Amino acid sequence: MQYGDFISVIIPVYNRAATLARSVGSICRQTYPNLEILVIDDCSTDNIEGAVAALNDPRVRLVRRAQNGGAAAARNTGVASATHDLIAFMDSDDVSLHDRFEQEMRLLCTLPEDYIGVYSAAIAHTDTTEQMRSMAAARVLPPPHRRMLSGDLFAETLRGNFIDMPTMLLKKDAVLAAGRFDERLRNNVDWDFTLRLTQQGKFGFVPQPLYVFSYVPRVSHGNDHISHNPRYSVLSYSYITGKLRRAGHKGPEMAGHYAAAGSYLMRIGRPALARRYFEAARCITPRNPRLWAHLVLSRLPVLHGWARGRAARFS
Structure with a gap:
């Protein structure tokens, strides 16, 4: 060169x-x-x-x-x-x-x-x-x-x-x-x-x-361009986190990604999928109280109704 x-x-x-x-x-x-x-x-x-x-x-x-x-x-x-x-x-x-x-x-x-x-x-x-x-x-x-x-x-x-x-x-x-x-x-x-x-x-x-x-x-705007679409952003973040998992990456960084992906998925009305990411994070950092709280919230029926309402906003 x-x-x-x-x-x-x-x-x-x-x-x-x-x-x-x-x-x-x-x-x-x-x-x-x-x-x-x-x-x-x-x-x-x-x-x-x-x-x-x-x-x-x-x-x-x-x-x-x-x-x-x-x-x-x-x-x-x-x-x-x-x-x-x-x-x-x-x-x-x-x-x-x-x-x-x-x-x-x-x-x-x-x-x-x-x-x-x-x-x-x-x-x-x-x-x-x-x-x-x-x-x-x-x-x-x-x-x-x-x-x-x-x-x-x-x-x-x-x-x-x-x-x-x-x-x-x-x-x-x-x-x-x-x-x-x-x-x-x-x-x-x-x-x-x-x-x-x-x-x-x-x-x-x-x-x-x-x-x-x-x-x-x-x-401040209503742009529905893909880069501003919350649903696409959440799903792509979760998808990339899954790719990292399949590639064998571990450690606290991955726990952070799992927890973030789970939180994002909750916001778009996917509590069942979010729970899988929270569980993966818990396996790495089992003493994190926030993960346990997220897991409990992801199982609450009342939250599922709220999540479906959130999902309708992004569909």
């Missing part, structure tokens, strides 16, 4: 022609020029082709999927279409700072062979209007209190996802070894992939924020 090697940048897109000038444009304007920019169209109905043509950059290649499959499927198509040994990801409504790849490549080239990639800090900010600016907020990722930011990060990732996947620059062979993005998931796709990826090797970290994304506060 040496400075100057080409990078394949994968950008899934679905009905975001209006944002490509900003998002893909931020990749076109990088100070690191050796890029293959793959825009993966997941069967959009707006004018993605026109938006790509307007960029007027020969490095940009539009890859059309035959069937809509979601972000995981589009990223898999991007990995399969990439022609270079380095892979980076980008979301179609975010912005990369102009020197993102220059900084990431310089760091990657200094690291030992057992490092499979690097990632950077990111800034997240709420997407508000002038009238709603009093509600504006911003945060830096990973959180400033986190201390373990480079090296072998699997144990840290097992505790919870803190790496913003679109900030990664990765060796392609490690991406292939980690396996495909799980297309069965409707949420938490990044965490599931990162869990497998951090088992392939070590990571370097660029502490400067090189990536910016905005989000709409969930409490």
Whole structure:
């Protein structure tokens, strides 16, 4: 690996022609020029082709999927279409700072062979209007209190996802070894992939924020997009916890995941399934009084009626 090697940048897109000038444009304007920019169209109905043509950059290649499959499927198509040994990801409504790849490549080239990639800090900010600016907020990722930011990060990732996947620059062979993005998931796709990826090797970290994304506060809007759908979020978290269990992971981190999955399942009206996760957590931490309380609550008939009412709200 040496400075100057080409990078394949994968950008899934679905009905975001209006944002490509900003998002893909931020990749076109990088100070690191050796890029293959793959825009993966997941069967959009707006004018993605026109938006790509307007960029007027020969490095940009539009890859059309035959069937809509979601972000995981589009990223898999991007990995399969990439022609270079380095892979980076980008979301179609975010912005990369102009020197993102220059900084990431310089760091990657200094690291030992057992490092499979690097990632950077990111800034997240709420997407508000002038009238709603009093509600504006911003945060830096990973959180400033986190201390373990480079090296072998699997144990840290097992505790919870803190790496913003679109900030990664990765060796392609490690991406292939980690396996495909799980297309069965409707949420938490990044965490599931990162869990497998951090088992392939070590990571370097660029502490400067090189990536910016905005989000709409969930409490202030009625967006039913999948990433804001509580039911999909709960079920995907439970599914990933089950995958970790089947892979043989144990310990207090898993007890925490079991308990969290059980609590989430209670909220969407699945007490019987929640009870299985509480029982799994109890086997690891049998003296936790909160788990016993949850188990009792999951068996109360009156709570089942309340849970069914909660479930109806999310259906």
